[in-house]
Amino acid sequence: MNHDKIKMREKLSYAAVNFGNIPIMTLINGYLLIFYTNICGLSPAACATLFLIARILDGLNDPLVGFVIDHLPNTKHGHFRPSLIVGTVLCSLNFLMLWFGPMLAPGGKLIIAYISYLLLGVLFPVMDISLNSLLPVMTADMNERNSLSSIKGLAYVVGALVIGVAAPLILGDASNKQGYIHMILIGTAVVFICSILGTAGVKERIKPQKGKSYTVKELFRILSRKPVYITFLAILLYTIGGNIVSAVNTYYYTYVLGNLSWSAILTLVMCITIFPATMFVSKLIGKYGKKKMYAIGLAIAGLTPLIRLIDVRSIPILVISALITGIGSGFAAPLNYGIQADNTDYIELSMGIRAEGAIASLSSFISKCAMGIGGAIPGYLLALAGFDAAAKTQPDSVITVIILCLIGLPALVDLLAIVIFGKGYPLTKEKLEEQNRILAEKRGTVQAE
Template sequence: MATDPIAANPAMPVHPTRPVRWYNLIAYGSNDVLGAGSMAVISTWILIFYTSFCGLSAAQATIIFGVARVLDAFTSPIIGHLSDSIGRSAIGRRFGRRRVFILAAIPLLPSFAIMWVAGQSFWYYLVTYVLFEMVYAMEIIPYETLASEMATDYRTKAKFAGARILCGQLSAIAAAFLPGWLIARLGPDSPDTYLYMGIIFSVMFMGAAGLLYAFSWERQRPPGLDDEEAARDRPTLGAAFKALYRNLFSTLGIRAFRLHLGMYLGGYISQDIYNAAFTYFVIFALAGTTGIVANLVGVTYIVQLIAVVLAINFALRLSPAAAYRFAALSFGIGVIVFLAMYAAGYTATSALFWLPVVFAGLGRGALNYIPWATYNYMADVDEIVTGRRREGAFAGVMTFVRKMSQALAIILVGQVMQASGFVSKATVQSPTAIAAIVIVLGAGTLAMLVFGVLVSTRFRLTPATHAILLDEIERFRAGERTPSDRAHAEVVEDLSGWRYDQLWGRNPVAR
């Protein structure tokens, strides 16, 4: 049985005392220009760039995407482990255990631009994409821990999540409209459109990361960790690989985190499938152009921005799970309307196509916000189970699961298109290839939405239950080992998945 963390480690992490100002929220949120912005650019344009300007087949293009995601899936938990433990080193004490990674990534972020050079080989695109994914993980994993480092209460963490998603949606709008603007000036057949876009976004990424480093901080960790824990968490590469497996299984021992992952994957993989197929759907199934795609995607992201504002208020006042179900329903309606209009013979030039765009955008915006809002509370649930703070472990494992599933989803889309007879650089595709695109967009997206909704019916983290959770954590810190009342015990047991007498380190998760 694991020892009591208070007895083994009397110097537990303390709560931050610095107030969170408006500029801290803006600086934190602006970094999602890299998080959401880069992913919006890649998910919307990378496959069409590879197949239209680089001579790659759909299968080759999605293999590049998938290989990079798989490698990154293993890198991310290692970075998460290192960011949890490097604070005891000289460089970690000087620059911060999280923020040192952000600082180191800034000069490497132009790697995004070199991905968009046309006319190169398969191996060039594979190496450049993998390189950017590594730099992305190096910056984004520590970033994902900072909201929990800088805040403890439910409302402030929700504000951080809201700032992140709002800024991310603004960058996604730019990711949609900027290519359209460049296409209008350079022509639809110019590959320089994508290179200039990559350069512009690289500059934005560096500026955002600089703001984040300048206006963020980390929770103070007083000295006094016992020798056994320090030896276990020494930031070596071997320890990091061991932590990949230990953290994967230990974090999944937290019930709220398992449910959170299910909602996250349902909401995000549905969008991965939709994004991968949508550009092809508009161009080949609806007889559209890349300019029309840019406009439709841009309007979708504008609507998503509005949806995030609505979701912030909904999740703060009521239940994140209920807001998630409304969002999934709206996104699903948008997809169904798209399919119905295609079946009825409408083309992308029809004004009626703004209707499904609105439904899809409202749902997608909320689905983007809600999982990241609930993620900020997972370390609190883990703390009452283990008696420790492991924000980096959760960020790494969450990204590992996300990237692995995303890789599989995108590879599947590419392989289905390839098997259906999709021809790269062709202006017209066969009826079989078009049917495959339509089926992937519809069935794939809707199936993942249904999965997420089913999981959300069991997720019960709300402002009220989170407040109870924090009260019980304080009781454990004060040396209490019994709940204040049975209702509180039931709440904590439901969130953690463990009996009350097994909490605070008295369970296998804490080992």
Template structure:
């Protein structure tokens, strides 16, 4: 089935909505997430430590900041989803938002780490303003990458492969940060970590900006709903949510998975620095955590033989095993590395499939309601991810404060217990909860392939 697409670069052309996506486009799509993670990894992994140990903000205040900022950020996702569904340009619905948002996102991310000399209240105000702004602009750049996926092709396997390129690109961004950030901070700051973070963030943000432009220029949106590519009224778009049980399951799963993932990232630097007193292995462990790439790369091959749901559950179980190995390791660096590799490879499976599962719920919503609303569905489910990210960032520093944490000092036994709780045990519990969500909530009335076939038949009959 051909559908008419008017792209400002490619001109008016007929595209098959079920076609294979060209390799250059898949690579360019992945580079968008590389750019996102060059910035996002710094924020999620190092910002709490930057605020508490470098910029001098108290742990309890940082925890509250992290949660409030994410609660504000939860509002922008559904609004952005509505705006994407209402967008109707020659570039499509999602791509223009990458173009419009990438420059301000890069600028604000740099300013977030500028660290000006201010009073205590001034520092808090500065942190709130720029952290919230960075989160909102990150959503404006990254959410379109999510909403694009179900619009790039109707081919189920091609969507999985394209998402693998995206997740691989994101992991490469994270790998670059974890390999180079702390050495860059030390080199560029020459003893002044605040200055080092600022200069390093300039490098990462400008590099990300180039990658965002590559993504915009080299990707396409092909799939339209039965009604075409016209703007979707909010009331119509919400119909795609009603009765969409897989979407509800993905939202619950997103909360638990992101809380678990971000909590562990936020707590890692404290665990290595204070709990096992080996700060020199921070970059090594965070870099090795990028072995989740192995799980992500395996996804397109495994989905040919196993269901996406079973792969997600298996990956979470493997991740729990990795966490338990780290617990048994104590301060044994070799065992910590082994546990990190095992857990990260396992986490690569749900990480590589989460956004594919989200995209699948767009098809389910259209099949159930007759309305295709990728903006609302993908962005509204992003609210769950934002809530999880907020909790994952806030809980560790709240626990630190409750344990009497004092930056750059010998920590109390209670503070050390809180660090271990954040890095080891809460992620284990949340991993188990995520498995239960996938088993008991994420359910379909019929196989996804049958639903896609019915939708294609509807589009043919409509045309």
């Protein structure tokens, strides 16, 4: 077993490749709905149906994509890095078509949106699953793995925050066509450059063992294991809530507060607490375990926004909510991926196979389903409430829907996620320590032979 410490240069590369994974889904979640309604002229209900059908159908293929990636031949460049590079190139091109196709086409805008959205469902998993499969194979040292997990979470948080600040400033206004062009071109460049350079700088140290590949039948057995499906359900629910918020946030700042720039300001406010929380959570994990800290993070991040119901237009309450929510997000973000790495080890111990791609495919599957459901709910509700993209002032029914999607619905699904994870996830701190000890002994024995 290789116990060499991972050098800072490689950790920075790992941070870069994770940072490069952020703009695609962050921009889609936050701006695609309002871009399609205000720039392309599509109805909210049509967009909602697109998001729901395409994402859930695409999500169903993610376990199969993970299966294919797991069974790709090992190369001198590693097992997952080549597919990550190929996925990055193809996904970047399709990302441009997703936005510019419907905007530039004289007709058939919805058809182009469906085609490019469905293609995204095929291409993004190649990139995303390959990336999420790297953590378990970069090191078997648990301290280094926790460090990489924190780096991954921090990169995701930083990426989301950078986009959260930069996007509204670049955009200027929710109906600014030129602003969208600049935003998408810059975002695509970040994806391509960071992903390619970051992939080139990381190493895969844990090699697949001969005879340890799994069948399609075993794939579904993997996905039915309790740690795996409980994690899946909890993250799915929490991410649905996050996607509901992302889809409606631009509407809130545009039609409730009347100033999209507040989106950038509040994102900066969250930095005050989210960065320290992300860096401090690794110490708390050592004392309380991942399960407890993840549940606490979900509770803080998902339920704190309820205080905004006191006055949805109050900037001081909005700032306080953002500060506290940042703590919860800082706790939860790094643990998403550390828990998935632990689940990969659980599968190896209980079934005797390595299945990084299968476990990582859950991330892509969750993202797809959450995007579909979370993006569809605001679209349908806004259509029912009478949203008019041409109107600068919306009726009270639309404002009510915006607030419901911004605060009420996300808190409800988050509460359900906390209960499911807290009651159902079996890998406590003590069980993880025992699992790691047994695996270390088995791996040592295999290498000694």
